[in-house]
Amino acid sequence: MNGSHLIAKSPVSAQVQRTPTWLAGLRTILLAIMLALGIRTFIFEPFSIPSASMQPSLLAGDYVLVAKYPYGYSQASLPWRTAPFTGRRGGALPDRGDVAVFTDPRGSGTNFVKRIIGLPGDTVQVRGGQLILNGTPVPRTRIADAVIPVTALTPCDGGGVVAGDCVFPQYRETLSGVRSIRVLDSQRGSTADDTALFTVPENHLFVMGDNRDNSDDSRAREGFGMIPMETLVGRTDMIFLSVDGSARFGAPSTWLSAIRWDRLGQRL
Numbered sequence: 001m002n003g004s005h006l007i008a009k010s011p012v013s014a015q016v017q018r019t020p021t022w023l024a025g026l027r028t029i030l031l032a033i034m035l036a037l038g039i040r041t042f043i044f045e046p047f048s049i050p051s052a053s054m055q056p057s058l059l060a061g062d063y064v065l066v067a068k069y070p071y072g073y074s075q076a077s078l079p080w081r082t083a084p085f086t087g088r089r090g091g092a093l094p095d096r097g098d099v100a101v102f103t104d105p106r107g108s109g110t111n112f113v114k115r116i117i118g119l120p121g122d123t124v125q126v127r128g129g130q131l132i133l134n135g136t137p138v139p140r141t142r143i144a145d146a147v148i149p150v151t152a153l154t155p156c157d158g159g160g161v162v163a164g165d166c167v168f169p170q171y172r173e174t175l176s177g178v179r180s181i182r183v184l185d186s187q188r189g190s191t192a193d194d195t196a197l198f199t200v201p202e203n204h205l206f207v208m209g210d211n212r213d214n215s216d217d218s219r220a221r222e223g224f225g226m227i228p229m230e231t232l233v234g235r236t237d238m239i240f241l242s243v244d245g246s247a248r249f250g251a252p253s254t255w256l257s258a259i260r261w262d263r264l265g266q267r268l
Contacts, residue, residue: 053209061153063241066234097179099236118206152245
């Protein structure tokens with residue numbers, strides 16, 4: 001054919017090297033660990049509630065998801081205090097009524113959870129149990145008593161025991177005209193029911209517990225006082241698990257019965 005030659009080329013086989021199964025599995029595990037660490041570092045971190053200072057919103061034995069991104073990032077919000085900067089970067093000023101986790105400003109490394117009451121420049125005072133914000137009493141309405149079951153993690157401290165439950169006088173407060181919160185106040189003349197007039201400094205926050213007679217917070221000058229905003233870890237958003245302390249390791253039948261199912265998924 002016009003002196004040309006057709007040469008049939010033999011097909012070239014594509015060679016693929018199979019990744020060993022153990023190596024592929026290891027790679028998947030490492031990627032999952034990196035993803036989990038990234039989420040925990042920058043988006044959400046789980047915390048457990050050990051005390052009664054935030055009753056009735058949070059009970060001892062609650063496990064909560066704390067959102068890192070709303071308030072930005074600081075040494076306190078990143079693991080092992082590894083932020084390559086000082087102060088707080090990014091995010092927005094918290095809202096009054098947010099439930100926030102923060103580290104002890106005194107440097108103990110302990111984490112606390114309280115409700116944000118006062119922002120920079122606000123004045124805060126409590127008189128006769130009445131919260132006064134910027135000179136105006138915060139609207140406060142007596143509502144039905146809070147009933148908290150007595151368990152291994154929630155003994156009755158400050159309330160009255162009725163049929164195995166702890167009963168507290170409960171009020172509804174409305175912060176900034178829109179944020180409605182429930183607080184406990186037995187009105188037994190607690191020293192926290194009458195305070196000096198506080199002015200919140202720049203870059204600081206005034207925090208209180210919802211269990212007003214059983215909370216060490218910004219009202220106590222000998223405590224941690226008003227907290228610097230760089231101590232914020234994040235905003236407490238949701239209860240993802242809650243247990244009453246009755247589970248026993250050697251008795252699997254108690255694991256499910258110890259869960260307080262009605263609290264799961266509650267928003268704060």
